[in-house]
Amino acid sequence: MTDTVAAAPEIDTRKTGRLALLSEFWAYFSENRGAVIGLWFFAFICLIAIFAGLIAPYSATEQFRDALLVPPVWQEGGSWNFVLGTDPVGRDMLSRLIYGSRYSLFVGIIVVSLALVVGITVGLFAGFMGGMIDAIIMRIMDIILSFPSLLLALALVAILGPSLINAMIAIAIVQQPHYVRLTRAAVLTERSKDYVTAARVAGVRPIRLMFHTILPNCLAPLIVQAALSFSTAILDAAALGFLGMGAQPPTPEWGTMLAEAREFILRAWWVVTLPGIAILLTVLAINLMGDGLRDALDPKLRRS
Amino acid sequence: MLFYYFKRFGVLIPTFLGVTVASFAFIRLLPGDPVLLMAGERGLTPERHAELLKQFGFDRPLWEQYLDYFLGIFQGDLGNSLVTKKPVLDEFFTLFPATLELSLCAIIFAMAFGISAGVVAAVKRGTWFDQSLMGTALIGYSMPIFWWGLLLIILFSGTLHWTPVSGRISLIYFFPQVTGFMLIDSLLSGQKGAFSSALSHLILPTIVLGTIPLAVIARQTRSAMLEVLGEDYVRTARAKGLPPRRVVGLHALRNALIPVITTIGLQVGVLLAGAILTETIFSWPGIGKWMVDSIFRRDYPSVQGGLLLIALIVMIVNLIVDLLYGLVNPKIRHTGG
DSSP: OHHHHHHSOSSOHHHHHHHHHHHHHHHHHHHSHHHHHHHHHHHHHHHHHHTHHHHOSSOTTOOOTTOTTOOOTTSTTOBTTBTTOBOTTOOBHHHHHHHHHHHHHHHHHHHHHHHHHHHHHHHHHHHHHOHHHHHHHHHHHHHHHHSOHHHHHHHHHHHHOSSHHHHHHHHHHHHHHHHHHHHHHHHHHHHTSHHHHHHHHTTOOHHHIIIIIIGGGGHHHHHHHHHHHHHHHHHHHHHHHHTTSSSOTTSOOHHHHHHHHGGGTTTOHHHHHHHHHHHHHHHHHHHHHHHHHHHHHOHHHHHO | OHHHHHHHHHHHHHHHHHHHHHHHHHHHHSSSOHHHHHHOOSSOOHHHHHHHHHHHTTTSOHHHHHHHHHHHHHTTOOOBOTTTOSBHHHHHHHHHHHHHHHHHHHHHHHHHHHHHHHHHHHHTTTSHHHHHHHHHHHHHHTOOHHHHHHHHIIIIIIISOOSOSSSSSOTTOOOOOSSSOHHHHHHHHTOTTHHHHHHHHHHHHHHHHHHHHHHHHHHHHHHHHHHHHTSHHHHHHHHTTOOHHHIIIIIIHHHHHHHHHHHHHHHHHHHHHHHHHHHHHHTOOSHHHHHHHHHHHTOHHHHHHHHHHHHHHHHHHHHHHHHHHHHHOHHHHHHTO
């Protein structure tokens, strides 16, 4: 890495620099076979979510009264009309799973963006200001972190009222302390470096200094954390749905589907197994990607 | 060293105060009239409303209410449950042993398998064995444990009939609770079959609750071991001709375990969060299920008290882990943190 920088000294460093960085990143990322598989699978789920309306054979809530708990096609009694079977009220499992991908990705995107934006802003502020403000902010984060995340999210949803939106807000609140801590730690190490002092001496205003000078150099751990909390958000939202505190029936959210199917676990394995597999595979794909991101972005691990 | 301890305690006090404020605020942030929520009566007359307002102390200034609540904490008074009318603290500590027993079993399970899997994977780095172990660990780490629990019930309880579906022990056994730990109490009772009944009830919840910590510990152990195995003193030990088993088990593992201990400590919050789901699935009568039930029954004093106590437990365990870390890690010990 240092070689390439040293070997290409004064030729248009800016453009090729970025491209080179990107291709270098991809080189490290694609070294990890699991990460690439995760990326492809994640892209596949994104496509399913985007084109759910075209792919799904039925609507997610359409009930077929004459086809309750039909098993999947490969099992006796199954039919090609319902490839993955139907649920206790005769809705097509495949269609519900396809539409469910929308909710999970939506949850992940919203939670991570909320937590990321708030967390980075607060963390930059704390690390940059220091002193009393920093101490107060960090104590508040400690308080949030003292509660087990799912429990706090559960209590928050109890306050806000059970719904998918409130579940997302609660999960974002529970997750943002991690971003605050990471950002603050990164800012503290960057703050005293020469380039920051130089910028400060040159008269760069605090806001620009925070967001434009320091922030880009703190991004690597934040990106890794974002991948991690994307999967945690999906899991937590599904768990809240499972406990009846997330998305409400008949929403085809995977966790909520599991909760609805619970009483049928010994009679119809597919209504319980399939939504769980969907959650597991999605989360697994994101975690595989996260591992690859960490390997590619973390220079400390790269050397080993 | 002393300075490190003082500093650590110093941080704890404002956090504790904050947790009391947060749990105090909880009941007041709820939408709607707290009196109606707490009293659960419909169609109150204004007089009755005022009377209840006074009874619950909601007519006094907020700071006075908080002070009352805060002082109550030190006298062990967290209010009474709206449902059972019993003190919240008593309810909590009757149920806590069940959660503690389950959590301890889960963490022992996770450590036993997690540390050995991590060590083996590190030693056999890069082989298919390492890859499949770490692949499995990542699957465990990505597991929605509420679904995992249901799957195990389908397989072991529904199909194979090996384990019971719910509860802590078969209802035919009855004996006094001495320690609150079903495994120990069933042994003490001397009743035939009681212990194996308790054990068979414990197995599935232990696996479910231990899965994520196991995966985390395995991954952490592997990377810590890899780091340590590259150190000079390990090479020296190898060069001296020590048997590999001894180098790995004694020289490397001891040092690799330092970060792993921290990881294990951090799993306490994960365990308590997992207990909410695990206990709900297996109808395990512990605090996780109690919290969920309390939230659903709108038993707010219980939720408030439970939040406070659980946060306290997490804080205390984190403190112990930090202090232990200070003890085992000379870097912190000497610089004063």
